Amino acid sequence: MKKLIAGNWKMNGSLAANEALLTAVAAGMPAQPVCAVAVCVPSPYLAQFQALALSVRGLSAIDLGAQDVSAKASGAYTGEVSAAMLKDFGCRYVIVGHSERRQYHAETDALVAEKAQQALAAGITPIVCVGETLAEREAGQTENIVKRQLAAVIHTNGHCISEIVVAYEPVWAIGTGKTATPEEAQAVHAVLRAQLKAATDHADRVKILYGGSMNAANAASLLGQPDIDGGLIGGASLKANDFLTIIAAAAV
Ligand code: 13P
Numbered sequence: 001m002k003k004l005i006a007g008n009w010k011m012n013g014s015l016a017a018n019e020a021l022l023t024a025v026a027a028g029m030p031a032q033p034v035c036a037v038a039v040c041v042p043s044p045y046l047a048q049f050q051a052l053a054l055s056v057r058g059l060s061a062i063d064l065g066a067q068d069v070s071a072k073a074s075g076a077y078t079g080e081v082s083a084a085m086l087k088d089f090g091c092r093y094v095i096v097g098h099s100e101r102r103q104y105h106a107e108t109d110a111l112v113a114e115k116a117q118q119a120l121a122a123g124i125t126p127i128v129c130v131g132e133t134l135a136e137r138e139a140g141q142t143e144n145i146v147k148r149q150l151a152a153v154i155h156t157n158g159h160c161i162s163e164i165v166v167a168y169e170p171v172w173a174i175g176t177g178k179t180a181t182p183e184e185a186q187a188v189h190a191v192l193r194a195q196l197k198a199a200t201d202h203a204d205r206v207k208i209l210y211g212g213s214m215n216a217a218n219a220a221s222l223l224g225q226p227d228i229d230g231g232l233i234g235g236a237s238l239k240a241n242d243f244l245t246i247i248a249a250a251a252v
Contacts, residue, residue, distance in 0.1 A: 007237025022046035026058035065093030076101030083122035109152035173212025189227035
């Protein structure tokens with residue numbers, strides 16, 4: 001399976017910084033596509049990406065993603081952005097259920113499942129994030145937590161589940177510089193793969209990404225694991241050289 005390297009810029013960037021970053025990444029992209037590449041940008045910058053993709057050489061090889069989507073289709077939901085709006089701006093992906101949304105915006109498993117459903121209905125691939133906190137890991141709850149989080153999305157989305165991307169992001173590894181070891185990550189990915197297999201005959205085509213302090217130095221060993229099909233990259237996706245090194249690591 002072709003791997004996917006997706007950058008999650010989180011709430012970072014500016015018109016000037018984005019243009020410099022995207023120009024540098026596009027210039028360094030391998031001539032032959034070795035893996036799928038995407039960047040998930042803050043919503044106000046979706047239009048900027050779309051415009052730059054027409055003029056910056058090589059940028060068309062990078063797919064556009066958003067970082068969140070409303071669980072509602074349209075209407076009186078002030079501040080929300082619908083899946084149809086993301087589609088209007090050419091989004092191929094949208095992250096749903098990132099731990100920062102679960103933690104700071106009290107997003108529940110059921111809400112995340114509805115967001116995934118909205119994305120799928122609009123023809124956008126949801127990148128569904130799951131992951132345990134440090135306390136949950138230490139209590140031996142990792143497997144239960146990630147299975148519960150994924151089960152809600154499977155329950156709501158039925159046979160469409162083969163169209164999602166899953167991202168395993170241990171909360172204790174996000175932005176901390178502490179990465180899961182390749183073996184720790186692989187063990188959880190194998191659990192998620194088995195859960196997908198029980199839900200669909202097409203589980204082998206569901207990409208399961210790892211996220212959490214993935215960087216230029218550790219990407220190759222993580223991406224070398226049998227059930228790690230790519231990465232969801234936070235901090236390192238804001239540095240062109242680091243992001244390009246991770247993309248190169250996904251080729252081997
Ligand atoms: P970092 O790569 O900065 O740890 O962030 C990971 C992440 O949360 C990606 O969604």
